[in-house]
Amino acid sequence: MTDTMIELEKLTKRYPGTEIPAVEDLTMGIPRGEIVVFVGPSGCGKTTSLKMINRIIEPTSGHIILDGEDVTKSDPDKLRRRIGYVIQQIGLFPHRRIGDNVATVPNLLGWDRDRTNERVNELLEIVGLDPEMYRDRYPKELSGGQRQRVGVARALAADPPVLLMDEPFGAIDPITRTRLQNEFLRLQQELQKTIVFVTHDIDEAIKMGDRIAILQERSIPAQFATPEEILTQPANQFVEDFVGSGATLKRLKLTRIRDIEIITDCLTGSVDEDARTLRDRLAASEWTGMLLLDEQKRPLRWLRAPDLDQGRSLREAGLPAKAFVEPHATLSDALEEMLLGSAGVSIVVDKHGVYQGIVDVDTIIITIQEMRDASAEFYRTAKLVDPAEVAG
Amino acid sequence: MEIASFLEFLQSDATQRTLLAETREHLIMIALPILGALVVGIALGIAAHRFRFLRGSILNMVSWFLTIPSLAFFALLIPIVGIGNTAPMTALFFYALLPIVRNTVAGLTSVDQAVVESAKGMGMGRVKRLLQIELPNAWPVILAGARVATLLLIGIAAIAAVVGGDGLGQSIYRGINRIPAGGSLEAILSGTLMIVVLAVLIDLIYLGIGRLTIPRGLRD
Ligand SMILES: Nc1ncnc2c1ncn2[C@@H]1O[C@H](COP(=O)(O)OP(=O)(O)OP(=O)(O)O)[C@@H](O)[C@H]1O
C-alpha cells in the first residue's frame, strides 16, 4: 500500500488531426482516500485528463499507475469495473429499472442474485432513496436530483476504491446541488474513496476538494495544493485570476466553528432566577447585555439592563435570541446569521439547541488573521524543504 | 357497379372462401421476406452504424433495390429461381431491407451518447454494450422500420399474381383480365379491400408487439 492511489506519469493526449495536444505531460499523484478536484477554464482538458484515467480516452503517451500497478495497457473493461464513473449527463440506462441500473457492475462481475439485491437496497438507502419506492421505477420517472443520486449509487455498486466524477452536480439547480454536495461529503467521510472530481466552478472545487489542481490549457497544473493554500498563497497570476476576488470570503466557507475559539464567557442568566439577581449580575459585569437560557439551557432572549426593570415576565423581556449556528457550520454561515440576527452575534448551540457560546465579528476577523499568518509561515518553511521530500 | 351488388358479391360463400385463402397466402408470402429482412437488415444496420466507411455504400445499395420496378424485379428473378412464389418473395426481401436498415442506423445513432459512455465506463464490453444497451434503446425505432417495411410489402406483394404468385393479387389480376365483363370490378375491389384490412390488422399487430417488447422506460 502506497499513499498514492493513482499516479499519472507524463500523460499526453493528442486528438487525431489536431496540432496542439489537449493534455500535455500531465504528471500528478492522487493520494489515497482524498478528493482531488480538477478545476480550470472551459476547454483546458479536464475531461480529457479524467477520461484517460479509466481509458475512455486512450492516452497518446504516458502511464497510469493504479495502486502500484501499471494499467496503461491492461484490459480496459476489467480496469473500469474497479473504477466508479459518474458523468454530468448521468447516463442511466433508460430501458432498465433503477434497481437494475445500480446492479450493472455487480452483474458484470457475476455476483449472485441475493448479494446483488442486498447491495442495491443498501446503496439506494445510502444515497437517500427508499428502495421500496424507487427500485422498480424507470429513470424517466425520477427527478434530476434523484437520477444523479442513482448515478452515484451505480458507480459505488461494486465498492470500487476509485471514483471518477465529471461535473457530477453540474446540471442541477443550485439548492439541490448544495444538498447533493453536502450529502456526498458526508458519504465520503465514511467511504474514504479516492476521488477525482472535475468542475469548472472554483467554489465547488474549494468546497469538495481535499486538494485542488488548477489547470491551465493543455491541462498544465498552475497549482496543485489544498484549498487553504490556494486561497492564501496562490502560486501565480493565473491562479489568482481564476480564484478571483473574494478569496478571503471563500476561506470563511472552509473553516468550521468547531475549529475556532468561540466566546464562552458571555454573561448568561436562567429563567429560574429573578429579574433582580440578573440585573445585579449584569451591573457588576462589563457586559451591556446578557443571554437568557431556559431550563434546558437553550437560548431564549437577549436582555439589557432596562429590560430587567420593567417587571415583565423574563420570557417576554428584551429581544428574542436568534442567529443560531451549530459547531459544524462554517464561519461564512455564522457571519450570515450574524448580519441577520438582532444582537450582532451568532449563538452557537449543539444539535439539541443547548447553548455553547457565541461568535462575533471580532472572532471572525481574528481567525482570518491567524489563518493568514499560519499559512504564510507554512509556505515559508515548505520552500526551504526539498520539493521531492514534500511530494513523497 | 352498385354498392348493393358489391355487398352481395362479398357475402357469397365462394368469394369469402377465395378471399380468405388468398389472404392467408398473402400473409405467408410476406412473412418470410420480412423475417429474413429483419435479421439481415439489422445486421447491415449495425455494420453501417459501426463502420462509418461502410455506411454510405450500405444505405445506397438498399435504396437501389427499392427503385427497381416490382414487376421487372419479379420477372428478372424468374430465370434464377423459377416461376411461382419464390421470385416475388426474394424480391420482397430486398424491398424490405431499406426501411429496416435505415431505421436500425437511425435508432442506434439516436441512443444517448452518455448512456453508451456510462456503459463503457462501467466495464461493459463491446458486444454486451450492443446487445444490452444500444439495441434495446434503438428497438422502438427499428420496430417502426419493420412496420413500414411490412406495410410496403403488403402492397407490392399484390403484383406477384402477375408472375404466377399467390395472394390477394390474384383477385385483382383476375378482375383486370375480365374487364369489362360483369363482376370484374367486384373482384378488383374485394382484393383491394382485403389488402387494406390486412394493413390495418398488421398495424394492430405491431402495436401489440410494441407493447410487449418496448420496456416501459422507453415508452412515452
Ligand atoms: N474528440 C475530440 N477531438 C478533438 N478535439 C477534442 C476532442 N475532445 C476534446 N477536444 C479538445 O480538447 C480540448 C480539451 O477538451 P476537454 O473536453 O478535455 O476540456 P474540458 O476542460 O473538460 O472543458 P469543459 O469545461 O468545457 O468541459 C478542447 O480544446 C477540445 O476542443
Ligand SMILES: [Mg+2]
Ligand atoms: Mg469537460
